[in-house]
């Protein structure tokens with residue numbers, strides 16, 4: 001017996017669905033509003049029939065939250081003819097099915113049965129969340145959890161997916177996850193790196209060629225499109241796809257037919273398309289460097305990968321992961337991260353995102369040598385400097401600015417306070433290593449000691465040479 005929730009403000013519909021679903025042997029809950037529906041869904045349900053026009057808001061706005069509830073339910077939208085939120089948008093949002101009212105009992109029961117069958121099969125294989133974790137996507141920050149939910153839903157559909165995000169955010173990882181969680185998981189995942197397609201060989205790389213079709217074509221060769229048959233074709237850096245190729249490629253995407261170079265006949269390939277880019281494709285279409293019809297074809301589902309600075313809560317777990325990965329790679333005993341180092345890492349903006357963090361942790365493992373704790377001094381200096389530049393509290397940024405006129409302190413006193421804040425932060429970033437502080441600040445070692453003394457900061461004992 002499965003648990004089914006009906007969220008609809010129309011009492012007649014609620015009652016009819018209740019009878020139909022209960023007769024099918026399922027436990028049925030009814031809710032007349034989004035708020036009530038959400039509290040029922042929190043109890044864990046398998047399928048939700050969701051009306052879009054509800055008294056306390058549009059149903060489509062609640063799809064994400066309903067999908068994220070305990071039971072990770074499938075959603076079947078059941079909506080009146082007048083609603084302008086269309087089937088395409090709904091399905092692109094990862095909804096299981098879209099039914100128009102008035103719906104026959106057969107339509108409703110068929111849709112419910114297929115959703116439940118899918119759940120049974122997929123839970124038999126694995127818990128979707130566990131499968132997602134197995135795809136190697138680390139992080140539990142709210143923005144990451146939302147992304148994971150979107151990946152899960154994208155994987156359940158067959159629609160084209162366009163993954164957007166800055167460099168190094170994990171777009172390729174997400175594309176892999178969409179494939180590994182889809183019904184095509186046992187078939188090939190073929191990557192086309194569009195930034196690396198040489199104009200002369202591009203057609204042969206994508207569509208293959210026949211022996212003798214050009215100099216150097218010594219044998220028949222299958223292209224990436226043919227190799228993706230049954231699986232997923234991943235167009236990485238799709239914004240770099242040469243304009244000259246965009247038109248012919250659009251046709252291939254639409255018809256799933258292509259002609260190998262030198263062949264008289266066309267071949268077909270049943271592939272699911274996933275593309276990724278860090279470029280602004282909308283803007284590119286405005287500038288005429290990307291075809292709008294191709295963009296339209298690529299982005300049935302859009303997945304936005306948030307930058308690392310918007311999921312600070314993930315930095316620690318990712319840093320630990322890359323630290324342990326690098327320790328294994330370099331066959332050194334496991335290391336731990338110092339508290340100060342975590343502060344520096346979480347305060348940095350990570351323009352290169354997760355890839356930059358992975359590289360930094362690898363460099364820190366090398367830099368820390370035999371030490372079993374990694375300190376800020378093992379980080380590249382630009383990261384430590386950014387920590388120094390960053391005010392701890394607004395007040396320290398410029399104490400004078402926030403000072404009411406009546407409280408203006410004598411300049412020398414103000415300067416002492418500012419210096420003290422700087423040197424405290426410097427020593428924290430350098431884990432109290434004066435030579436390191438000297439290197440980072442550009443001051444001599446004796447000068448550092450002098451400043452520490454003047455600022456009343458306890459001085460670390462001088463190292464013997």
Ligand SMILES: Nc1ncnc2c1ncn2[C@@H]1O[C@H](COP(=O)(O)OP(=O)(O)OP(=O)(O)O)[C@@H](O)[C@H]1O
Pocket residue numbers: 136137138139165166167168169170171172173174276277278354355358
């Ligand atoms: N959430 C994550 N958990 C674990 N590893 C991650 C995560 N996100 C990214 N990575 C790792 O970071 C590196 C960069 O990720 P990926 O290549 O997927 O980024 P990208 O957005 O495709 O980059 P680019 O735009 O430069 O092609 C990879 O080694 C990937 O495994």
